[in-house]
Structure formats: structure tokens, C-alpha cells
Amino acid sequence: MSNISVLLPVSATSDPEDLHRAHRSIIEQTKPPAEVVLVTNQSLARDIETAITDLVKTHSVSRHEHFPDAQGLGGVLQAGLKRCSEPFVARMDADDISEPERFTDQLTVLTETEADIVGSHLAEFRDDPETPERRREVPTSHNEIAEWMPWRCPMNHPTTMFDRKAVLDAGGYRNFPMMEDWDLWARCLAAGLQFRNLDQTLVRAEVNDLVDRRGGLDYAKAEIQMAWELRELDIASRKDTLQHFSLRVPPRLLPQQVREAVYQIFAR
Known part of the structure; x- marks a missing residue:
């Protein structure tokens, strides 16, 4: 033990x-x-x-x-x-x-x-x-x-x-x-x-069912919340926050097949 x-x-x-x-x-x-x-x-x-x-x-x-x-x-x-x-x-x-x-x-x-x-x-x-x-x-x-x-x-x-x-x-x-x-x-x-x-x-x-769990409006909202928290903790710069919004939020709203292709590239 x-x-x-x-x-x-x-x-x-x-x-x-x-x-x-x-x-x-x-x-x-x-x-x-x-x-x-x-x-x-x-x-x-x-x-x-x-x-x-x-x-x-x-x-x-x-x-x-x-x-x-x-x-x-x-x-x-x-x-x-x-x-x-x-x-x-x-x-x-x-x-x-x-x-x-x-x-x-x-x-x-x-x-x-x-x-x-x-x-x-x-x-x-x-x-x-x-x-x-x-x-x-x-x-x-x-x-x-x-x-x-x-x-x-x-x-x-x-x-x-x-x-x-x-x-x-x-x-x-x-x-x-x-x-x-x-x-x-x-x-x-x-x-x-x-x-x-x-x-x-x-x-x-x-x-x-990985892709289904990683897409949708709720996940996009969670990404936005996370971006703000990282900023408030002084972990993310203003530039980091803008990149988070532009690069991580939109893929959550993409159709499933497109989202799968994005996930294969970025792996999370």
C-alpha cells in the first residue's frame, strides 16, 4: 500500500x-x-x-x-x-x-x-x-x-x-x-x-462521442467564461484573451464534421 x-x-x-x-x-x-x-x-x-x-x-x-x-x-x-x-x-x-x-x-x-x-x-x-x-x-x-x-x-x-x-x-x-x-x-x-x-x-x-461533447453553445459559453477567468487571474494577457475568443470559441459552434477536423489538428 x-x-x-x-x-x-x-x-x-x-x-x-x-x-x-x-x-x-x-x-x-x-x-x-x-x-x-x-x-x-x-x-x-x-x-x-x-x-x-x-x-x-x-x-x-x-x-x-x-x-x-x-x-x-x-x-x-x-x-x-x-x-x-x-x-x-x-x-x-x-x-x-x-x-x-x-x-x-x-x-x-x-x-x-x-x-x-x-x-x-x-x-x-x-x-x-x-x-x-x-x-x-x-x-x-x-x-x-x-x-x-x-x-x-x-x-x-x-x-x-x-x-x-x-x-x-x-x-x-x-x-x-x-x-x-x-x-x-x-x-x-x-x-x-x-x-x-x-x-x-x-x-x-x-x-x-468525443466530438458531440466538445461542441455546442454551452461549450462556447464555457470557453468565454474560462477566457475571462484566465484574464482575472492575471495568467492571460489582453492579447491572449482576444486570441482565446477568436480561436477557441468559433470551433465550438461549427458543424460536427468540421469540428472533428479542427480537433484532429489541435487535439483539444
Whole structure:
């Protein structure tokens, strides 16, 4: 065991088989976590509720925390983060697969360097985890990550592990639909936290219907909100904000096929 908590949100639409697969990749780590906190804030279908119950019964490190009053993903993650008991917290989603050495490699960075938050590249697959369709690469050094922050989220959220207290002291998660992670990292950067990404692909993520989730008026509004926040935090310059409005907002309103082409080019 280690001094790691895993924070894993489960939604009403999560697939039981995917959840079992994600959980298995956690338990089979070369450095297994001390606890796996499965968090929910919705009423669940019987099959996914049964899957959670089975995991908790079968694995003593796992427990289920339900927060019916938590608002959105940010709200349930913040509530879950407060319930995590270990000093380091690893994020995962219910359809992700962590490579066996992930926790070992990331914990080494957090304990042996000044980094407060560490992530990695992310492989995306649609049907077969063994044949990813693309890889979302991110900058590795703190300075490069800071340079990306004004115009593009520099961390792959489900690959991150971080110092629990440092992130909570920076404000933790908020209800910021579709931008929960970028919002968190921006406030952490403004608070002086140190970032790093390993030059490795430590998580595979299922991304069915990716394009649909990344388009539409709501996503465009979220981009505008994010641009203003980056400006208010003094992370983005006036020029950065104008570029954000002109380069990131319009693609969210494009037809699906065009948006897919744009996504293939810019990969987020």
C-alpha cells in the first residue's frame, strides 16, 4: 500500500464493465493505493450501483461516497477530495485504464521534486484499449505548462496526481461545467503551485462521442467564461484573451464534421 487516494467519479451513464476494468487497473498498480474513493451525486441505474457495491465488498481499500447535494462534476470532485484521507490524490474516470507503473512514477516525482501536481500524456481509444486512435501530448516542464495555461489546458485531467493539501489550499474544485480541470489548474498556478508532466503515456481513456461533447453553445459559453477567468487571474494577457475568443470559441459552434477536423489538428 501507499499514501495515495484515488478519486474516481461515477456517473449515471457509466458502464459497469468499464468501471470494473478501471478499478482493476488501479488495484494492479506496482504501488497500489491506500484507498479508492468512488464518488457519486446522482441516482444510479441498478447495474452500475451493483458494480459499485461489488467493488466495495470485494476490495477493502474501496469505498463509496454519495453527495446528493454536490453540483456538477466539480462539486462532486471537491466533496470527494475532502473525504480522501491520504496526502496524495490520483484522479481517474470510470472508463480509464492506468498503466501499472503510473502511481509509482508519479509518486516519485511528487516526493522527490518540488512538483505539487504531476500528469502525463493520454492515449485515446474508441473501442479497443489496445489500439488507441490518438495521443494527447502535453508539455512536461513547469515553465512550458505555465506558457500553455492562457490558451490551452496543459494537463490531461484523468492522468493527474497531486498534493491534496496544496490543491485544497488553492481552492480545490468548483462547479465550472466543462472546464472543471482547466479552472482548477489555472487557480493552482496563480497560487504558486508547481506543475510537471511525465513524458510518458500512463493512462488510456475511452472517448466515444468525443466530438458531440466538445461542441455546442454551452461549450462556447464555457470557453468565454474560462477566457475571462484566465484574464482575472492575471495568467492571460489582453492579447491572449482576444486570441482565446477568436480561436477557441468559433470551433465550438461549427458543424460536427468540421469540428472533428479542427480537433484532429489541435487535439483539444
